[in-house]
Amino acid sequence: MNYEAVIGLEIHCELKTKTKIxxxxxxxxGADQNTHVCPVCLGLPGVLPTINKRVVEFAIKAGLATNCEINKYSKFDRxxxxxxxxxxxxxxxxxxxxxxEHGWVDIDTxxxxxxxxxxxxxxxxxxxxxxxxxxxxxDSISSDVDYNRTGxxxxxxxSEPDMHTAEEARVYMEKIKAIMEYIxxxxxxxxxxxLRADVNVSIRPEGSDQLGTRTEMKNINSFKSLEDAINYEIERQTEVLEDGGHVVQETRTFDPARGITLSMRSKENAHDYRYMPEPDLPPIITSDETIEKYRSELPELPDARRARYEKDYGLSDYDxxxxxxxxxxxxxxxxxxATGADPKLAANWIMGDLSKNLNEEAIDITKSPVDAKRLGDMILLIMKDTISGKIAKKVFKEMWTNPEAPEKIVKDKGLVQITDTSAIEPAVDAAIAANPKAVEEYKGGKKKALGALVGQVMKATKGKANPQMVNKMLVEKLK
Amino acid sequence: MKVTKKDLENVAVLSRLRVPEDKQETYIQQMDAILTYMDNLSEVDTENVKPTTYALPMSNVFREDEVKPSLDREAALSNAPLKENGYFKVPKVLED
Structure with missing residues (x-):
């Protein structure tokens, strides 16, 4: 039998307020243990908590950015x-x-x-x-507790259980991360x-609309772990059902090193939370004016920015x-x-060489050794035909470790593109003389043979000749 | 009788209390009496009454996001029955 997985996520997102809630x-x-604590967050008797206004602001903004309705009357519970x-x-x-409540986000899978x-x-x-x-x-006989994070x-x-594959869950979490960063x-x-997720996974026969018994994996803190935990759990639950067993509703822990989930065997009635209204915190009543004020403060969100790039810069939806x-x-x-660089070239360089180098060295883009200004200046050199796209790869590589301006690097390393026909001509003539076979083939109608000749010229000029120009000159000479 | 022995055991587990065998019957009766008394409330007509979520006529009591001094760690740990290297120390968390 084929099974379909049903996946829901509870994402916990720590807010970047200065103070606790x-x-x-x-x-x-990263502060020393138990140095960010006070009677309120230590839960000493007789203290009175007071809500941080920024937390409410951030929560409402997060809701608006994910198409939620904002509850005008909201309260806390224990x-x-x-x-x-x-x-x-x-x-x-x-x-x-x-x-x-009741929001949504769109994801690309x-x-x-x-x-x-x-x-x-x-x-x-x-x-x-x-x-x-x-x-x-x-296997711990005791544990040490640090209450800095408490509060x-x-x-x-x-989320609703709207996802069916590990990929969808990952992409959804990436989207939530992007939105929280944007706002x-x-x-x-x-x-x-x-940012960490509790993930609920169940499986059911394909086509069924009934939910199977779910298990929950808590505190997943990387996209890879999220996918691995879900894939493992789908496989495990499928095996259980195929062996005629039934899935036990439980919390399981994911071991990233071994890539497996393990039962936590928690107590049966551990989940009787006995919620009650929090008597120490008055309710939060939010007016339309406040909601609209927060809405007006939201920056351009990922989906809007993406649409703008497609419309204004002609980028593909994917890029x-x-x-x-x-x-x-x-x-x-x-x-x-903003430097004047061609938007499509800019996208290609960012998704290509820049991302490749950043990934290889695990560097955040905000700390890139090649900053946006220098990459833009380099792209301008390509646009002005000072360097070819191929030479630009060399220049970029040099820029990674050399903080000079790209223009200076190009000059110092003698990488300026040769666009002077008299400088290229000898190499063109030499290539024709040295490759009679290719010349003959080309003249015999095999147009592809020209490529070999262009290659020879580029090699002879150490890649500095303008390839379009070389191409044109060869065609002229072989007429 | 509303309260059963099972209810008592459940409440005891949830509140981390041990109820001696010879007290169980007494507690069951007392809890039952309390719940029966509370039942009087169900006779009140609440058709047009909104559920109360907060007893006082207050809302939106906010604090600005400004850092205030925390406790000295020594003071924070001073009531802890067990401590270790600036941490609160607690016994085994998960049972086998």
Missing amino acids: FCGCATGF KNYYYPDLPKNWQTSQYDLPIC SEGKKRVRLTRIHMEEDAGKLVHSGTTIK VPLLEIV DVSNCRMEEGN AGIITSTRAMAEYYDAVV
Whole structure:
């Protein structure tokens, strides 16, 4: 039997506020353990939490950017559970009146465009960090707790179970990451845990409209882990069903090193959260004016920017999609185009040599050794025929380690394109003299033979001759 | 009788309390009496009453996003039964 997977994601996104959600402690990453804590976030008795206004602003903006409805009346609730990363024994979260509901985003998959619906976005506090004494949580006889992260504001972005492959889930999460970066509410650094997902996976016979029993993998913090965990889980659940068994509803942990998921065997009634309205936090009432003010402050979003690149710069849908996939790349692109560089050439260089070098050395585009201005200047040299596209690859390579302006590099390295016919002519004549066979073939009607001759001339001039010019001269001479 | 032995056991687990065997019957009766008393409320006509989510006539109590001093770590850890290298130390988290 063929099975179809049904996948839903709960994405947790840490907001880039200066302070925590309910107290004035700093949120900075990497501080010494338990130095960003106070009576409120430690959950000491008798304290009064107060909501950070920026958190509400960021949540509403995130909702507007993902086509959500904003609930005019929203409130907080207590989600009760016992775990040492939560000093109060409840997480302050939102239950039945979240700040945003009923949104959607469009994603591009290898099968085409697809819409993923958002159930809701709500505000909540992050939990602390445990450092286990053993190698895994299970073989640790004790754990150390750091409450610096406790109370850092989070958005929980919940999707409908609209995805069916690991690829769709990854692309969806990439889209959410891009949107949160664009609207500048989160740093979205996955390696620092700013963005992480709980993923729910179930399978059902193809064509069925009933949902199978799902399992949940928590705290997935890379796109690769997300895909690996989903693919493993689909395979595992398929095997269970094919062996006549049934999938157990449970939380599983994903081990990225081994690429497998493992049962956490948590207690049966661990999930009785007994939500109750938070009596210490008054409700949040949002007016239309506030919503419109926040809407007016939103920057151009990925989809709009992509459409603009297609319309104004003639980029293909695919290329525009890649360039706008992160805010940083789109801004780099805009800066290249601002130098006067041809928009299509700019896109090709960014997606080609630049991305290749950045990926190989794992450098963020914002820290690229070749900044947008220099790449733009180099493209201008191609446009002015000072260098050929082929020589430009050499220039770019040099620019990667040499901070000089491209024009200077071209001059210093003697890479200026030869466009002077009298300088090229000897090489053309030599090539004709040295390759009688190619000449004969060309004259006999085999037009392709010209390529070999062009190649010879380019070789003789160390690639500096203008190839179009060489081509033209050869055609003239062989008439 | 509304409250069963199973309910009592469940509540005990959720609140991390151990209920001695010889007290169980007493607690079941007490919890039952409380719930029966609360039942009086269901006789009130709430047809046109909006659910209360917050008891006081307040809303939008906001704080600006400004950093305030945190506690000294020594003070933060001073009530901790166990500590280690500036961390709160806790016993085994997951049971086998």
